Amino acid sequence: MAKSAIGIDLGGTNLKGVILNPDGSSRHLTRVPTEAEKGGQKVLENILLLIRKLLEKEGTSDTINGVGIGSPGFIGSDGVVIGGAENLPGWKGMQVFAPIKERFGLNATAGNDVTVAALAESRFGAGRGVDNVVCLALGTGIGGGIVINGNLYTGSYGMAGEVGHIVVQTDGIPCKCGQKGCAEQYASATGIANMARNLCKQTDQDTPFVQFIRNNPEMVSSKDVYDHVELGDPVAIEVHQQSMAMLARLCGILCNAFAPDRIILGGGVLEAGHIIIEEVNKTIGEHCWEAISERCTIVRAELGEHAGVLGSAQLVFEDKITQE
């Protein structure tokens, strides 16, 4: 019988684990706290704890092919954390694969969290049935995952898809990366909240949303914006439209570069749902070669918070990791 794979999704608050069958069905979804604040060694111990819990539920490790880990930043093919995970102090430099092999006799592989989510959407979610897909995760920043000719594309060093740092406004808002006008300054959760604060400072209108922001200037989130969009607040709608115009520019650039069959939008910001998808679909034709946008659909991610853990497990099958 074909073996299954363990997937681990390394989040800032929780570690999520699951066992995935080759046919896409899964079992034993399990969570343990990440305890990121206690340092890299503790995070690794919690990963090992989660694997042990999954194997206990499974009753054996004989049915398991390997372990896939989806993580912020990059883990090298040798199992050492290379970096790019600012929310996990002491995580950089950790050797992740060796202790999994030693403790459980299982080989491990790893991918960036957005990349593995793109793999899951391509196989089991909004990218099913097409070959070329770009996934955007609109969260604190904007991450990108790319599937080309049916396979994950990460570039020679795992760095392809830095789409949040594509410039969409010349001489726009300064970004921590050193450029100005990066897409994530406008259309990430953080970017939308900042746009809301700025617009409320400038506007003469006195709507419920403007009052809300003035009372909660530091606490405002993209969810607050979309809650007020739902209520028809004109200033919130203007923030939404300005942000989505920038997202449409980014999607247009990605169309001209990749000519994908679908662009899949996911991440926390998309909890506002269909309104974002509609807005971007409406305007993307203005931002790229129209013959391309006519053949590309903007769709919402389907797997929600499970994309990461399913994609991490799927990585085991696609990297063709096998136990020695």
Place this chain on the structure above:
Amino acid sequence: MAKSAIGIDLGGTNLKGVILNPDGSSRHLTRVPTEAEKGGQKVLENILLLIRKLLEKEGTSDTINGVGIGSPGFIGSDGVVIGGAENLPGWKGMQVFAPIKERFGLNATAGNDVTVAALAESRFGAGRGVDNVVCLALGTGIGGGIVINGNLYTGSYGMAGEVGHIVVQTDGIPCKCGQKGCAEQYASATGIANMARNLCKQTDQDTPFVQFIRNNPEMVSSKDVYDHVELGDPVAIEVHQQSMAMLARLCGILCNAFAPDRIILGGGVLEAGHIIIEEVNKTIGEHCWEAISERCTIVRAELGEHAGVLGSAQLVFEDKITQE
């Protein structure tokens, strides 16, 4: 013995043909006039004439595996010209593959001219030895060819790599595509000549280049600009720097999207040579995630005008066309 392939490069003035061996060596380079102004049927007859000449030089068609055609615009997999070749009146709608099969018993395949040039550079030129390459052809416009994981990537409809229409200047120079600020408005041969005309209108300086432009406002070319750059003319140098700043923005966007190992610059504009490569390499780090640009080299195309005909022939091997 492994068979060879015929490559045909369909240019506006000449058709070029060659016979390519699987090991990359070639023979019998031959040219015939395209006679584009006489319409699509005449162009097709000239393609058939060129194939006949090549087979006469070869002495047999038994050594030939198939015919690959590199053409502006798109030819569908059924052999019908889909469009996008404005310089070839009456070419759209022509059936190209069937007459080649009928006359010579050879199967045919086709690719966009910039795409097949990228394939050639990847196999025999400036992209040898790496997996991920973006090629830019700086001519009348800017075309893009993409090699990913060692294979040509053209998207599901052959449209990937419309990089000339990626916006690099918000609300910039209007483009015929309907957008404003497309890269090809600044860094194509046409774009550079336009920038030169505009700058010479505005400048207070009275350099030899300014006088040259004033005397030849309609005739100026990117070559004129680079001839005066060579002579140290400060206004010509300013045009060069402004254009290359825009090209660096485009290359930065492509780095963030693809994280390629190399970006290969070719086309007529590059006849000015190393100065363009140097300028873009110097500034690209400002226009993308620096960890990516540090791992990506900007290089000059190596195959010059032969890239198209070699890539067209190579397409025969890689599309695995075989005679029935």
